[in-house]
Amino acid sequence: xxxxxxxxxxxxxxxxxxxxxxxxxxxxxxxxxxxxxxxxxxxxxxxxxxxxxxxxxxxxxxxxxxxxxxxxxxxxxxxxxxxxxxxxxxxxxxxxxxxxxxxxxxxxxxxxxxxxxxxxxxxxxxxxxxxxxxxxxxxxxxxxxxxxxxxxxxxxxxxxxxxxxxxxxxxxxxxxxxxxxxxxxxxxxxxxxxxxxxxxxxxxxxxxxxxxxxxxxxxxxxxxxxxxxxxxxxxxxxxxxxxxxxxxxx
Amino acid sequence: xxxxxxxxxxxxxxxxxxxxxxxxxxxxxxxxxxxxxxxxxxxxxxxxxxxxxxxxxxxxxxxxxxxxxxxxxxxxxxxxxxxxxxxxxxxxxxxxxxxxxxxxxxxxxxxxxxxxxxxxxxxxxxxxxxxxxxxxxxxxxxxxxxxxxxxxxxxxxxxxxxxxxxxxxxxxxxxxxxxxxxxxxxxxxxxxxxxxxxxxxxxxxxxxxxxxxxxxxxxxxxx
Numbered sequence: 368x369x370x371x372x373x374x375x376x377x378x379x380x381x382x383x384x385x386x387x388x389x390x391x392x393x394x395x396x397x398x399x400x401x402x403x404x405x406x407x408x409x410x411x412x413x414x415x416x417x418x419x420x421x422x423x424x425x426x427x428x429x430x431x432x433x434x435x436x437x438x439x440x441x442x443x444x445x446x447x448x449x450x451x452x453x454x455x456x457x458x459x460x461x462x463x464x465x466x467x468x469x470x471x472x473x474x475x476x477x478x479x480x481x482x483x484x485x486x487x488x489x490x491x492x493x494x495x496x497x498x499x500x501x502x503x504x505x506x507x508x509x510x511x512x513x514x515x516x517x518x519x520x521x522x523x524x525x526x527x528x529x530x531x532x533x534x535x536x537x538x539x540x541x542x543x544x545x546x547x548x549x550x551x552x553x554x555x556x557x558x559x560x561x562x563x564x565x566x567x568x569x570x571x572x573x574x575x576x577x578x579x580x581x582x583x584x585x586x587x588x589x590x591x592x593x594x595x596x597x598x599x600x601x602x603x604x605x606x607x608x609x610x611x612x613x614x615x616x617x
Numbered sequence: 618x619x620x621x622x623x624x625x626x627x628x629x630x631x632x633x634x635x636x637x638x639x640x641x642x643x644x645x646x647x648x649x650x651x652x653x654x655x656x657x658x659x660x661x662x663x664x665x666x667x668x669x670x671x672x673x674x675x676x677x678x679x680x681x682x683x684x685x686x687x688x689x690x691x692x693x694x695x696x697x698x699x700x701x702x703x704x705x706x707x708x709x710x711x712x713x714x715x716x717x718x719x720x721x722x723x724x725x726x727x728x729x730x731x732x733x734x735x736x737x738x739x740x741x742x743x744x745x746x747x748x749x750x751x752x753x754x755x756x757x758x759x760x761x762x763x764x765x766x767x768x769x770x771x772x773x774x775x776x777x778x779x780x781x782x783x784x785x786x787x788x789x790x791x792x793x794x795x796x797x798x799x800x801x802x803x804x805x806x807x808x809x810x811x812x813x814x815x816x817x818x819x820x821x822x823x824x825x826x827x828x829x830x831x832x833x834x835x836x837x838x839x840x
Binding site: 383407409412512546547548549550551554576579584588 | 653655656657658763767774775800801803804806807810811812813814815835837839840
């Protein structure tokens with residue numbers, strides 16, 4: 368409504384993004400790019416999109432950065448309290464239900480699109496969660512503006528029973544496809560491998576985008592604003608000094 | 618009943634940035650080679666720079682279909698000029714022609730943000746900067762396109778005198794040597810492609826000086 372009057376709501380920080388997950392032989396591998404954008408500008412060249420939920424569960428987030436941070440932090444805390452209450456390791460379906468209930472409650476206004484993955488007593492699990500609260504359970508998944516580029520790679524090369532190294536390579540390839548073909552994604556590749564034994568968070572596993580040119584001579588910047596003119600006007604001359612006190616009294 | 622808004626636009630923005638810097642006896646014009654639409658890349662190797670006359674080169678960002686049409690218009694008009702006057706158009710003359718061509722379509726504009734660079738009649742470097750409807754000005758340096766908001770402040774810092782009170786914008790031909798200007802252009806594009814999603818892939822740098830027109834390329838980030 369306000370847009371009609373020419374008032375545009377402030378653009379919030381979205382994570383353009385390519386996020387992926389796949390199930391391999393021994394567990395789950397999650398991957399993400401590291402670019403955060405505010406419209407056409409990159410506001411963070413190396414942000415973290417793979418969020419901690421529990422020691423055995425991680426969640427990639429696409430959409431509004433504040434929303435993905437807030438919702439994953441909140442559910443992570445809830446899971447910890449639940450662990451204290453039950454005395455057991457958290458299950459992926461628990462995180463899934465907590466997240467989808469919250470998102471559905473807000474009818475899509477919490478703009479968080481998530482790829483949730485982890486390994487618990489029931490086995491390895493991978494889910495996608497949409498902003499309105501719907502979920503899918505999949506062997507491989509992609510979300511974000513680069514999801515089509517990444518899914519193209521997965522659909523061509525995914526197979527069941529991948530080894531750890533094959534899985535990491537495939538995830539890296541899918542994220543790179545998003546990084547180079549989607550303008551909303553870029554910079555580095557983060558990978559997280561979760562197995563029954565534990566987890567391995569490979570921050571900046573691949574850095575295929577170094578700065579292309581640095582001038583050898585460097586640049587200098589003047590330390591302060593240039594002084595153009597100095598003019599001092601003494602103010603004392605304009606003040607009348609009344610001799611003999613009681614100036615303040617009637 | 619609210620008025621129904623059009624959901625089809627004749628325009629699109631193909632992104633990209635252009636820069637031009639004028640020197641005492643040269644002019645550097647540069648643009649990136651990425652052409653995009655929305656969040657997709659259409660091609661990584663598209664030239665936004667066009668030679669209009671012997672010592673006059675134009676770089677344009679915006680809607681490339683309109684840019685192409687504009688370049689064709691100017692080329693045709695230049696050919697007519699050559700037939701009538703038996704000589705090439707000078708850069709200041711081409712600058713005026715471009716302004717008139719743009720204003721001619723004042724009520725259905727060319728979505729084209731241009732910088733014109735070259736040598737004037739005395740062989741001194743000159744840069745002209747335009748808006749979409751033909752308002753133009755002779756300057757010492759200029760930047761247009763999606764990365765211009767990132768590039769212009771840095772060029773101002775490095776090239777402009779501390780205050781416009783001391784040196785008028787008209788005379789701001791940079792004191793830089795050709796090699797220094799090219800170094801500055803490369804740095805500026807490398808920085809712009811770090812923070813602007815529409816700028817990247819490659820830079821095409823065109824240098825116009827007394828010996829003629831020279832072209833060189835540099836790789837940029839491809840993400």
